[in-house]
Amino acid sequence: MASLDPVAGARAPILAVDHLSMRFGGLIAVNDVSFVAARGEVTAVIGPNGAGKTTVFNCITGFYKPSAGRLALFHGGAATPDELDAVTASGLSWGRTGAGALYLLERLPDHKVASWARVARTFQNIRLFSGMTVLENLLVAQHMSLTSAGLLNPAALLNLPSWKRQQKGAMDKALYWLDQIGLMERADDPAGDLPYGDQRRLEIARAMCTNPVLLCLDEPAAGLNPRESAALNELLLSIRRDHDTSILLIEHDMSVVMEISDHVVVLEYGCKIADGTPQEVRTDPKVIASYLGVEEDEAAVVEAEVGA
Amino acid sequence: MVHPPVADIPPGSLPSGSVPQVDVPANGLPALAPLPPAVPRQGSVVGSAVTDAVVSGLLTGLLLLPLVGFRATESGSGPLGLTYRFGLVAVFAGIVAVLRLVLNLTVWRRGRKVKTSEGPSAFATLALKAAPALRPAFFSFAIAYPFLAILLSGGLSPSRYWVDLGIYVLTYVMLGWGLNIVVGLAGLLDLGYVAFYAVGAYTFALLSTSVPVNDFFAGHLGEGFWTAWSFWLCLPVSGILAAFWGVILGFPVLRLRGDYLAIVTLAFGEIIRLVLINWVSLTNGGAGISSIPPISFFGVPFNATDEGFAAKYGLDFDSMHRIIFLYFVILALAALTALVTIRLRQMPVGRAWEALREDEIACRSLGINTTLTKLTAFATGAMFGGFAGAFFAVRVRFVSPESFTFMESAVILAIVVLGGMGSQMGVAGAAILLIGGMEMLRNLSFLKADFLFGPDFDPSLYRMLIFGFAMVAVMVWRPRGLVSSRLPTIFLKERKAVSSALVKEGHG
Numbered sequence: 001m002a003s004l005d006p007v008a009g010a011r012a013p014i015l016a017v018d019h020l021s022m023r024f025g026g027l028i029a030v031n032d033v034s035f036v037a038a039r040g041e042v043t044a045v046i047g048p049n050g051a052g053k054t055t056v057f058n059c060i061t062g063f064y065k066p067s068a069g070r071l072a073l074f075h076g077g078a079a080t081p082d083e084l085d086a087v088t089a090s091g092l093s094w095g096r097t098g099a100g101a102l103y104l105l106e107r108l109p110d111h112k113v114a115s116w117a118r119v120a121r122t123f124q125n126i127r128l129f130s131g132m133t134v135l136e137n138l139l140v141a142q143h144m145s146l147t148s149a150g151l152l153n154p155a156a157l158l159n160l161p162s163w164k165r166q167q168k169g170a171m172d173k174a175l176y177w178l179d180q181i182g183l184m185e186r187a188d189d190p191a192g193d194l195p196y197g198d199q200r201r202l203e204i205a206r207a208m209c210t211n212p213v214l215l216c217l218d219e220p221a222a223g224l225n226p227r228e229s230a231a232l233n234e235l236l237l238s239i240r241r242d243h244d245t246s247i248l249l250i251e252h253d254m255s256v257v258m259e260i261s262d263h264v265v266v267l268e269y270g271c272k273i274a275d276g277t278p279q280e281v282r283t284d285p286k287v288i289a290s291y292l293g294v295e296e297d298e299a300a301v302v303e304a305e306v307g308a
Numbered sequence: 309m310v311h312p313p314v315a316d317i318p319p320g321s322l323p324s325g326s327v328p329q330v331d332v333p334a335n336g337l338p339a340l341a342p343l344p345p346a347v348p349r350q351g352s353v354v355g356s357a358v359t360d361a362v363v364s365g366l367l368t369g370l371l372l373l374p375l376v377g378f379r380a381t382e383s384g385s386g387p388l389g390l391t392y393r394f395g396l397v398a399v400f401a402g403i404v405a406v407l408r409l410v411l412n413l414t415v416w417r418r419g420r421k422v423k424t425s426e427g428p429s430a431f432a433t434l435a436l437k438a439a440p441a442l443r444p445a446f447f448s449f450a451i452a453y454p455f456l457a458i459l460l461s462g463g464l465s466p467s468r469y470w471v472d473l474g475i476y477v478l479t480y481v482m483l484g485w486g487l488n489i490v491v492g493l494a495g496l497l498d499l500g501y502v503a504f505y506a507v508g509a510y511t512f513a514l515l516s517t518s519v520p521v522n523d524f525f526a527g528h529l530g531e532g533f534w535t536a537w538s539f540w541l542c543l544p545v546s547g548i549l550a551a552f553w554g555v556i557l558g559f560p561v562l563r564l565r566g567d568y569l570a571i572v573t574l575a576f577g578e579i580i581r582l583v584l585i586n587w588v589s590l591t592n593g594g595a596g597i598s599s600i601p602p603i604s605f606f607g608v609p610f611n612a613t614d615e616g617f618a619a620k621y622g623l624d625f626d627s628m629h630r631i632i633f634l635y636f637v638i639l640a641l642a643a644l645t646a647l648v649t650i651r652l653r654q655m656p657v658g659r660a661w662e663a664l665r666e667d668e669i670a671c672r673s674l675g676i677n678t679t680l681t682k683l684t685a686f687a688t689g690a691m692f693g694g695f696a697g698a699f700f701a702v703r704v705r706f707v708s709p710e711s712f713t714f715m716e717s718a719v720i721l722a723i724v725v726l727g728g729m730g731s732q733m734g735v736a737g738a739a740i741l742l743i744g745g746m747e748m749l750r751n752l753s754f755l756k757a758d759f760l761f762g763p764d765f766d767p768s769l770y771r772m773l774i775f776g777f778a779m780v781a782v783m784v785w786r787p788r789g790l791v792s793s794r795l796p797t798i799f800l801k802e803r804k805a806v807s808s809a810l811v812k813e814g815h816g
C-alpha cells in the first residue's frame with residue numbers, strides 16, 4: 001500500500017502509484033513500481049536510458065493503459081485508504097472524498113486525465129503547435145475552460161459581451177504566462193520559430209494554462225545550455241511557489257534534480273531501486289553502483305556525461 | 309548481398325569500408341549520367357543547352373514518328389487506310405526542344421544558385437499586405453459581376469453565359485470553402501466530400517417534389533405554398549441532414565488516419581452514389597428526379613403572370629431575373645460559409661481544429677476531445693456541402709447520381725490543395741482558376757487548324773489533360789498552394805503570416 005509508504009508518511013500525497021506494471025509484448029518496461037508524489041513538492045524520477053521513465057509518464061497521463069496497477073490522484077487532499085478502496089471496488093473512474101475528489105487515472109482516457117483529473121504534461125521531444133503563434137498555443141491550452149458552455153456556444157458564435165469577457169480572461173492568463181516565461185516580445189511569432197530553450201518553456205507555460213494540479217515534465221532541461229537551464233529552474237521554482245501545482249519531473253541533468261527536487265525516485269530496467277530525498281538518493285550505494293555504475297569519486301565525470 | 313538492418317549494428321562495430329560505398333539510386337535504375345561538378349566555361353552554357361535541346365527534339369521526333377506519325381483510319385466499310393501526321397510530330401518535337409532549351413537556360417543551368425528563402429517569401433509578404441484589401445475587393449467584384457456581365461455583353465439575354473459561369477464558379481468556391489474546413493483547417497483528408505453535396509441535393513429534390521408534403525402544406529397554408537417556399541424551407545434541412553451524415557460517417561472513420569481515412573471517405577462517396585442509383589423506389593435510380601420547382605424570390609415566383617416577380621416590381625418579364633437571383637443566392641451562401649469559417653477559426657473549436665492538424669497528441673494532453681473535435685469539423689464541412697447541394701438542385705431543377713461522381717470530389721479537393729490548405733482567398737482563387745479556366749479551354753478552337761489536330765479534334769476532351777499538367781506545374785512551383793502562409797487568428801501587436809514551412813498539413 002503506497003499511502004503507508006514510510007517516505008510519504010508525513011506529507012499529503014497528490015499521486016499514489018501502486019504496483020504499476022507495463023508490458024510491451026515480452027518486454028516489461030515498468031515492473032511493479034510504487035511511489036508517492038507529495039502535494040506542493042517537486043518529485044523527480046531519474047534513471048538510465050530506457051529505464052521506463054517516459055512509460056510511467058505515459059501511464060499516468062492516460063496515453064498508455066497500464067498492464068497492472070493503480071494510479072490514484074487526489075484533488076483537495078488525500079483520500080483515506082477506505083475511500084480509495086471503495087472507489088477502486090466500485091469500478092468507477094472517480095469518486096468524491098471527504099477532502100475533495102479522487103481519480104483513478106488508469107481508468108480515464110488521455111484527454112479526460114487532462115480535463116477532469118487536471119494532470120498536464122510536456123513531452124520529451126517537444127510537441128508545440130509549431131504553425132500557430134506563441135499566443136495561440138497558450139489559448140488552445142485553455143480550450144477546456146472556454147468550452148465549458150459547449151463547443152458551439154452561441155454566445156461565442158455571435159461574439160456576445162459575455163463571450164468577450166470570457167475571452168479576455170483567457171487572454172489575460174496567456175499574457176501572464178508569456179510574462180512568466182519572458183516571451184512577451186515574441187507573442188505573435190510562430191512557435192516553431194523559437195529557439196529550443198524558449199520552446200521548452202513555452203510548452204511548460206502551455207501546460208500550466210490548463211490549470212493543472214499535477215504537472216508532469218519529461219526531461220525539460222534536455223538540450224538546454226546552462227543559461228537556459230537556470231531560467232528553467234527559476235520557472236519551475238516559481239510554479240511551485242506561486243501556484244497550487246505539484247510537479248513530477250523526469251530529468252537526466254543532476255544539477256536540476258539536486259537543486260529543485262524535494263523527493264527523488266530512481267528507476268532501473270523498469271524497477272524502482274531507490275526512493276528518498278536528493279541527499280539520500282545521492283549517497284545510496286545501489287544508485288551509485290547501478291545508475292552511475294562507478295565509484296562515487298568518479299561520479300562527477302559520469303554525471304556530466306549523462307547530463308549532456 | 310543482403311545488408312543487415314542498420315539498427316542492429318552497434319555504431320563503430322563495423323570496420324570502416326566493409327560496406328561497399330556504391331551510389332546506387334534507390335529505385336535501382338542507373339542515374340541519368342550525373343554531370344561532373346566542373347565549373348562550366350561561360351560560353352559553353354548556351355552551346356550545350358542548344359545541343360541538348362536539338363538532340364532531345366530529334367529523339368522525341370524519332371520516338372513519336374511511329375506512335376503519332378502514322379494513323380490507321382477506317383474509310384467507310386473499306387480496308388484500313390494510313391494517314392500521315394508528320395506535322396503533328398514536328399510540333400511535338402518542337403515543343404520538347406523549346407521547353408528543354410528554356411529549362412537548360414534557366415532552372416537546370418549549371419552553377420545556378422538556388423534561392424533559399426528565409427521566412428515568408430516575397431509573394432507571401434505581398435499577399436499579407438494585400439490581404440485586408442483582397443477580401444472586400446473580391447466580394448465587391450462578385451457583387452458587381454452580373455451587372456458588369458450585362459453591360460459588357462450588351463443586354464440581359466446575351467449575358468446569360470457569363471452569369472451562368474459565375475454561378476458555376478461560385479458553387480465551387482463555396483464547396484472549396486466547405487471542404488477547406490475539413491482538409492485545410494482540421495487536416496483530415498476527405499475524398500468523399502461529394503457525398504454531402506449529394507445528400508443536400510437529394511434532400512431538397514425529394515422534399516420539394518414530394519406529394520404528401522405538398523398536400524400537407526396545401527391543406528394548411530394554401531395551394532402553391534410549397535412550390536413557392538420549398539427551397540427556403542428545405543435549405544436548412546439539407547444542411548442539417550448533410551451534417552448528420554457527416555457525423556454518421558465520422559464516427560467509424562475518425563479512428564483511421566491519413567491514407568486509410570482518405571480511402572474510407574472515398575468509399576463513402578461511392579456508396580452514397582450507388583445507393584442513389586439502386587434505391588429506385590425512393591430516388592428514381594439513374595433516371596434522377598426532374599421537375600424540381602424553381603427558386604422563388606422569397607415566395608414570389610419568377611414567371612410572366614401578374615403574381616410574378618417582374619409584374620410585382622414593375623419590370624418587363626425576362627427569364628434572366630431568375631438566373632441573376634440565383635447568382636446572388638449562391639454568393640450569399642458562399643459569403644455565409646466564409647464568414648462562419650472566419651468566426652469559427654477565432655473560437656476555441658476552430659483553434660482546436662488547427663491544433664489538431666498541428667499535433668493530435670499534444671491536443672489530447674491539453675484535454676481536447678479529439679474525436680468530438682474531428683466530428684464537428686466533419687459536420688460543419690458537410691453542412692456547407694449540403695447547402696451547396698440544395699442550391700445545385702434548385703438551379704438545375706434535375707438531380708441524378710451522374711452529378712455526384714468521384715470526379716467532383718477530386719475537383720473540389722484539387723481546388724483546396726491548389727489554393728493552399730486553410731487559406732480562403734487562395735481557395736477562391738483556385739476555384740476561379742480551375743473552374744473558370746477549364747471553361748475557357750472549351751474555346752481553344754485554334755487547335756482545330758489543319759496542320760495541328762484537324763477539324764474533328766475536340767479541344768474540350770483534352771481539358772482534363774491540360775488540367776492535370778497545370779496541377780503538376782503548380783505543385784512543383786508552389787507545393788503548398790497559391791497562398792501557402794497561414795494567418796494567425798489573434799495577435800497582440802502585429803499580425804505576422806506564418807510561413808508554410810512551419811504549418812503542418814495534418815495526417816489523418
Ligand SMILES: Nc1ncnc2c1ncn2[C@@H]1O[C@H](COP(=O)(O)OP(=O)(O)OP(=O)(O)O)[C@@H](O)[C@H]1O
Pocket residue numbers: 024027029047048049050051052053054055056124
Ligand atoms: N510503445 C512502445 N512499444 C514498445 N516498447 C516500448 C514502447 N514505449 C517504450 N518502450 C520500451 O520501454 C522501455 C522504456 O522506455 P522509456 O521510453 O520509458 O524509457 P526512458 O526511461 O524514458 O528512457 P530515456 O531516458 O531514453 O527517455 C524501452 O526499452 C522502450 O524501448
Ligand SMILES: [Mg+2]
Pocket residue numbers: 053054055124
Ligand atoms: Mg524518456
